[in-house]
Amino acid sequence: MLRFLGFRVVRALVTMAIVLVIAFLTLRFSGEPFDAMYPEGLPVEMQDALREEWNLNLPMHVQFELYIRSMLRGDFGRSIFTNEEAWRMYADRMPATLSVGGLALLLAIVIGIPMGAYAALHRENRAARAVMWLAFLGYAVPHFVLGIGLVLIFGFYWRLLPTTGLGTGWHYILPVMTLAIPMIAAIARFMRAAMLDAVSQAHVMTAQSKGLTDGRIARWHVLRNAVVPLMTVLGLEVAGLLNGSIFVEAVFSLPGVGRVLVSSVLDRDFAVLQFGVLAYAAIIVAVNLVVDVMYTIADPRVRLEA
Amino acid sequence: MTDRMLDFAQPAPRRWWTDRLVLSLAGLAVIILLGLAAPLIAPHDPNATNLLRRMAPPIWLAGGTWDNLLGTDQIGRDLLSRTFYGIRTSFAIAAIGLVFSAVLGVGIGVVSGLAAGWTDRILMMLVDVFISLPNLLLILCGIAVLGTQAWVLVVMIGLVRWESYARLVRGQVLVLRELGYVETARVLGASRLWIVTRHILPNLASPLIVILTLSFPGVLLMEAGLSFLGVGVQPPTASLGRMIGDGRNHLISAWWISGIPSLTIVAITLLFQIAGDALRDRLDEVNHD
Numbered sequence: 263m264l265r266f267l268g269f270r271v272v273r274a275l276v277t278m279a280i281v282l283v284i285a286f287l288t289l290r291f292s293g294e295p296f297d298a299m300y301p302e303g304l305p306v307e308m309q310d311a312l313r314e315e316w317n318l319n320l321p322m323h324v325q326f327e328l329y330i331r332s333m334l335r336g337d338f339g340r341s342i343f344t345n346e347e348a349w350r351m352y353a354d355r356m357p358a359t360l361s362v363g364g365l366a367l368l369l370a371i372v373i374g375i376p377m378g379a380y381a382a383l384h385r386e387n388r389a390a391r392a393v394m395w396l397a398f399l400g401y402a403v404p405h406f407v408l409g410i411g412l413v414l415i416f417g418f419y420w421r422l423l424p425t426t427g428l429g430t431g432w433h434y435i436l437p438v439m440t441l442a443i444p445m446i447a448a449i450a451r452f453m454r455a456a457m458l459d460a461v462s463q464a465h466v467m468t469a470q471s472k473g474l475t476d477g478r479i480a481r482w483h484v485l486r487n488a489v490v491p492l493m494t495v496l497g498l499e500v501a502g503l504l505n506g507s508i509f510v511e512a513v514f515s516l517p518g519v520g521r522v523l524v525s526s527v528l529d530r531d532f533a534v535l536q537f538g539v540l541a542y543a544a545i546i547v548a549v550n551l552v553v554d555v556m557y558t559i560a561d562p563r564v565r566l567e568a
Numbered sequence: 569m570t571d572r573m574l575d576f577a578q579p580a581p582r583r584w585w586t587d588r589l590v591l592s593l594a595g596l597a598v599i600i601l602l603g604l605a606a607p608l609i610a611p612h613d614p615n616a617t618n619l620l621r622r623m624a625p626p627i628w629l630a631g632g633t634w635d636n637l638l639g640t641d642q643i644g645r646d647l648l649s650r651t652f653y654g655i656r657t658s659f660a661i662a663a664i665g666l667v668f669s670a671v672l673g674v675g676i677g678v679v680s681g682l683a684a685g686w687t688d689r690i691l692m693m694l695v696d697v698f699i700s701l702p703n704l705l706l707i708l709c710g711i712a713v714l715g716t717q718a719w720v721l722v723v724m725i726g727l728v729r730w731e732s733y734a735r736l737v738r739g740q741v742l743v744l745r746e747l748g749y750v751e752t753a754r755v756l757g758a759s760r761l762w763i764v765t766r767h768i769l770p771n772l773a774s775p776l777i778v779i780l781t782l783s784f785p786g787v788l789l790m791e792a793g794l795s796f797l798g799v800g801v802q803p804p805t806a807s808l809g810r811m812i813g814d815g816r817n818h819l820i821s822a823w824w825i826s827g828i829p830s831l832t833i834v835a836i837t838l839l840f841q842i843a844g845d846a847l848r849d850r851l852d853e854v855n856h857d
Contacts, residue, residue, distance in 0.1 A: 406792075
């Protein structure tokens, strides 16, 4: 078990190291930052002075060392436009992203798991088939199309719900739905497959021959086995949530971190982009690691394997 | 489960007009043809603006005309023509990006499978790392550094998508290289290059085609998403994602500007999903017989 976890930790560290290098290269290979700051051009001696001040004239590996050192001091660079600290720009907008994403994840788990389980246990039932067709649809539609569709139906056709910003509780409904629906579809589809897989195992037949009731078998012998692989899917969904929030924030004009990230790409504001990349990657790597740890706790076979 | 075992009834004969695979592939073929033939069939220049006919509605709504069947956008460009050209752009970028990633993935997979040892271990570690990196972020970094030209999009899509093909190909190579005829070829003194091009690559073709077909809609959506955010295909070039993004601020007054490309994208991805699903079922059937 320790070897298994050790291997995973090493892999997470290697991943983060590669991300660091990518972030550094993004920052340094993007041309001289003053091209973007002073589009009208600068006299040569001022350029040299700025280069000196920002250590741009030092060799690459020295610059990389300085980059890591400043990061360890908690200095992640500043926006070249607003001179705001990069991390603060994200921190300020974190609540909006976290609340919408968290609600969507919760909703997806609460709806998706029972939906998939129901579809697996009542395969011949019409309702179960309809559920799987809906899941199929929800899987095919990208966030930005789904969001626009929901805006058109609930915002402009029925005029039921607000469509921009996060002013009141009502404002949360459409963005959360947009993020949750594809996740519900993915979780329900996966849950159904995992349940069907678990149903055909020998120990379920043993339970049946012991005369246990269907409900008890479903809860204790099928559901519990299906939940283990589900953790991997949930880990992937959290990563997908980060992607999805970028689109959802664009559709609904939410004040979230995805907006900061996209505008930093458009403005070529590299310090801001670089911090976003590091933070997103760190979250995803951490989630993967947590899933791995939970896996070893939940499934003893994984512990024996490595 | 018992009802399955007693089920001796033969499946109903498959007819093409009820066959999901045939129908969905036919639908996709029509869409791809519309894209390919865009310069021939588009009624208007996709970038020609007509400020007198801004936000004209589609033909079935009040105020629609035969001149602009699907209406016009906020600067009076014909949406039908832009949709044809948008399909063309989106499919072209997705297809070239996919081929690029497949070449990269197959190359790395073959090397990894044949080399074994440390080369293999390092390459597979790289695959693991790349799988856990967020694709969208890598692409955003690439676009920020290199700009928003179409080739950057293609290269970045290729760079973030090769891992799954590399893993598949490596697995297949490990199986193939132990097969009798490959071993015979080796014993007979065939060079590595000969074995790879003659015995390994042809056998990889069919699983590769299946996985490429299945991943095509994902690539298409990636391009559409980037263009929607404004960091993909740049104006005035028509792309489905860009069109949706352009119409976002006019949803109340002219839903069709975003709505029509949205419906097109949904149709394309649904058809791909149905085709992929039907293909998988068909392969399962073949394997069980």
